[in-house]
Amino acid sequence: MAVAWWVGLLFIVLDSIFAWWIGRQIKLHQLPWWTIIVFPVFFALMVYLRFIKYDYWMAPIYVVISALAWLKD
Numbered sequence: 113m114a115v116a117w118w119v120g121l122l123f124i125v126l127d128s129i130f131a132w133w134i135g136r137q138i139k140l141h142q143l144p145w146w147t148i149i150v151f152p153v154f155f156a157l158m159v160y161l162r163f164i165k166y167d168y169w170m171a172p173i174y175v176v177i178s179a180l181a182w183l184k185d
Contacts, residue, residue, distance in 0.1 A: 135181025
């Protein structure tokens with residue numbers, strides 16, 4: 113597999129798990145709602161500045177995953 117595919121797969125798997133964990137932590141510790149957007153904003157900036165320019169579209173997916181974990185139950 114090409115390096116770009118490995119990096120993309122790593123972003124999808126690990127960052128999705130992290131986004132889910134963030135959503136659960138927001139619910140468990142009653143953190144403010146805007147905490148959900150901190151990770152995706154940093155992710156989008158990092159990807160835009162360091163990696164492939166079109167991977168920033170994954171940031172909204174992480175917001176959705178975090179929101180689903182936060183609103184679960």
